Amino acid sequence: xxxxxxxxxxxxxxxxxxxxxxxxxxxxxxxxxxxxxxxxxxxxxxxxxxxxxxxxxxxxxxxxxxxxxxxxxxxxxxxxxxxxxxxxxxxxxxxxxxxxxxxxxxxxxxxxxxxxxxxxxxxxxxxxxxxxxxxxxxxxxxxxxxxxxxxxxxxxxxxxxxxxxxxxxxxxxxxxxxxxxxxxxxxxxxxxxxxxxxxxxxxxxxxxxxxxxxxxxxxxxxxxxxxxxxxxxxxxxxxxxxxxxxxxxxxxxxxxxxxxxxxxxxxxxxxxxxxxxxxxxxxxxxxxxxxxxxxxxxxxxxxxxxxxxxxxxxxxxxxxxxxxxxxxxxxxxxxxxxxxxxxxxxxxxxxxxxxxxxxxxxxxxxxxxxxxxxxxxxxxxxxxxxxxxxxxxxxxxxxxxxxxxxxxxxxxxxxxxxxxxxxxxxxxxxxxxxx
Numbered sequence: 001x002x003x004x005x006x007x008x009x010x011x012x013x014x015x016x017x018x019x020x021x022x023x024x025x026x027x028x029x030x031x032x033x034x035x036x037x038x039x040x041x042x043x044x045x046x047x048x049x050x051x052x053x054x055x056x057x058x059x060x061x062x063x064x065x066x067x068x069x070x071x072x073x074x075x076x077x078x079x080x081x082x083x084x085x086x087x088x089x090x091x092x093x094x095x096x097x098x099x100x101x102x103x104x105x106x107x108x109x110x111x112x113x114x115x116x117x118x119x120x121x122x123x124x125x126x127x128x129x130x131x132x133x134x135x136x137x138x139x140x141x142x143x144x145x146x147x148x149x150x151x152x153x154x155x156x157x158x159x160x161x162x163x164x165x166x167x168x169x170x171x172x173x174x175x176x177x178x179x180x181x182x183x184x185x186x187x188x189x190x191x192x193x194x195x196x197x198x199x200x201x202x203x204x205x206x207x208x209x210x211x212x213x214x215x216x217x218x219x220x221x222x223x224x225x226x227x228x229x230x231x232x233x234x235x236x237x238x239x240x241x242x243x244x245x246x247x248x249x250x251x252x253x254x255x256x257x258x259x260x261x262x263x264x265x266x267x268x269x270x271x272x273x274x275x276x277x278x279x280x281x282x283x284x285x286x287x288x289x290x291x292x293x294x295x296x297x298x299x300x301x302x303x304x305x306x307x308x309x310x311x312x313x314x315x316x317x318x319x320x321x322x323x324x325x326x327x328x329x330x331x332x333x334x335x336x337x338x339x340x341x342x343x344x345x346x347x348x349x350x351x352x353x354x355x356x357x358x359x360x361x362x363x364x365x366x367x368x369x370x371x372x373x374x375x376x377x378x379x380x381x382x383x384x385x386x387x388x389x390x391x392x393x394x395x396x397x398x399x400x401x402x403x404x405x406x407x408x409x410x411x412x413x414x415x416x417x418x419x420x421x422x423x424x425x426x427x428x429x430x431x432x433x434x435x
Contacts, residue, residue, distance in 0.1 A: 027095070034093035037075055041083035074099040081106050085114045096122045104129050108137055130227045138229030144263055146244065235264075283323035284316035291317075314348055314360045321362045322348065332372040342369035349373050353380060 013021060040057065043049060049060035057079070061072035078099050082089050091097045101121050109117060117136075121129050224236040250270065251261040258265050279285045330340040349368035352358030368376065 030095050031093050033075075033099070034089050037078045037082050037092070038086075038089055040075060040079035044079060045083060074103055077103045077106050081109065085109060085118075087115065088118060091118060091122065100126050101129050104133065108133060127225075127227075134227035134229050134232070138232075141228065141232060142234040146247075146263075149238065279323075279328075282319075283328075284319040285323065286316075286320075289317060289320060312354055312360070314365060318360055318362050318365055319348070322365050322367060325362070326367040329367065330369040330372055331366040332368055332376075340369060340372055342371075345370040347373045349376065 010018065010021065040061070043060075044057045049057045052060065052064070054060040054063065057076045058072050061067045061076060062069060065072070067075065078088075078092070081102050082092075088097065088102060092099070092102070097118065101124065104126070105117055105121060117132075120132055124132065224234070226234045226236075228234050247263060247266070250266050251258070251263070254266055254269070255261065258269075276285075328346070329343045330346060332340045334340075346367050346369055349366050349372075350358040350360070351364050351366055358364050
C-alpha cells in the first residue's frame with residue numbers, strides 16, 4: 001500500500017480506528033527495525049560495508065541507507081549488541097526495550113550480566129536506565145569546574161582576514177580557551193568534552209586553540225543531567241557572566257553556613273527558596289492559612305472587592321486544597337485510565353464550566369496542563385469559538401444558533417457525557433491522589 005493511500009485513508013478513519021492503526025504501524029516499525037538490526041549485524045560481520053568502500057558501518061548507514069547520524073549510530077550500536085546477545089532482538093521487536101536503552105546498556109553488557117540488565121531495563125525510559133546504570137556501576141562525583149568558554153570565531157571571513165588571523169599572535173587572533181567570554185559551565189568535568197572536542201591538547205599541553213566555530217548561546221545544547229551514582233548527578237550548563245558573579249557572591253555570603261563553598265549546596269538552597277516562593281504565589285501555600293470565611297476576593301477595576309463566591313475567582317483555600325489533592329500536576333485521565341503527569345504550565349480548570357454555573361469549589365476545580373485545558377475547552381465549546389464582551393454569550397459548534405438558557409442547557413448536556421474529562425464510567429476520577 002502506497003504512502004499516499006495510507007495518508008488519504010487516515011483522514012477517513014474514526015478516532016478508535018485511527019488509534020488502532022497507529023498502534024499497528026508502530027508495531028510494524030519495531031518489527032522492521034528489529035529485522036534491519038539483525039541484518040546489519042550480519043552485514044558487518046561479513047565486512048560487506050568495508051567491501052562496498054566504506055570505512056565503517058556508520059558511514060555505510062548514512063550514505064547507502066540514507067539514515068540520519070542519530071539513526072545510524074543507534075542502529076549500528078544495536079546491531080553490534082544483537083550480534084553478541086541475540087536475546088535483545090525479541091525485546092526490541094516487542095517494544096520492551098528501545099534503541100536508546102540498548103545504546104546505554106552496551107558498554108556495560110557481559111555474558112554474565114546481560115540477561116539481568118535487559119530484564120531490569122524493560123519498560124524504562126532514558127533517565128530511568130541511566131539511574132539503573134548509576135546504581136549498578138556508580139561513578140565518583142564530578143569535580144566542580146567553572147570555566148570561561150572561548151568567544152565564537154566568525155565562520156564567514158575573507159581569505160585576507162584568514163591570512164591575518166593565521167599570522168597574528170594568539171592574543172590578537174585565535175581565541176584561547178582561557179579567555180573571558182561571560183559564560184559558565186558548572187559541576188562538570190568538561191576537560192574531555194568541550195575542550196577536547198575543540199581539537200585541543202588538554203591542560204597539560206597548554207591552553208588549546210579554538211580552530212572551529214563554537215556554538216552560539218542560541219544553538220547551544222540543552223542542559224545535561226547525568227546520573228553518576230545513587231542520589232548523585234552531574235549537572236552541566238552554560239550561564240551568563242552575571243550568573244557567575246552571583247554564584248561567587250553567594251559563596252562568599254554563605255561561608256559561615258557552607259564553609260566548603262560547594263556550588264551544589266548553594267544552588268540547592270537557592271532553589272528551595274525559589275520553589276517555596278513560586279508555590280506560595282501560584283497556589284497560595286502558606287504555613288498559616290486564613291479560614292475560608294475570612295477570604296476576600298481580588299479587587300476589580302473599580303477597586304471594590306470581588307465577592308468570594310464569584311465563580312471566576314478561585315479562593316486561596318481552594319488553590320491550596322487542589323494543589324495538594326492533585327499533587328501539583330495535571331489531573332486529566334484518558335479513556336485508558338492513563339493520567340497525565342505534566343507539571344509544567346499547569347492551570348486551574350473548572351470541571352463544570354463557568355458558563356454552566358460551575359463554581360470555584362474544591363470539588364469543581366482541578367489542575368490541567370495547558371494542552372489538556374485547551375483540549376477540554378475545545379471538546380466542550382467546539383474548536384471554533386468566540387467570546388462576546390462580558391462573556392455573556394458563546395458562539396461555538398456546540399451552541400450555534402442558541403443563546404441564553406438554550407446555550408447553557410446544550411453545554412450542560414455536553415458536560416454530562418463526561419467526554420470532556422476523558423474518563424470512562426468504570427474509573428472513579430474523583431479519587432484523591434496518594435500523597
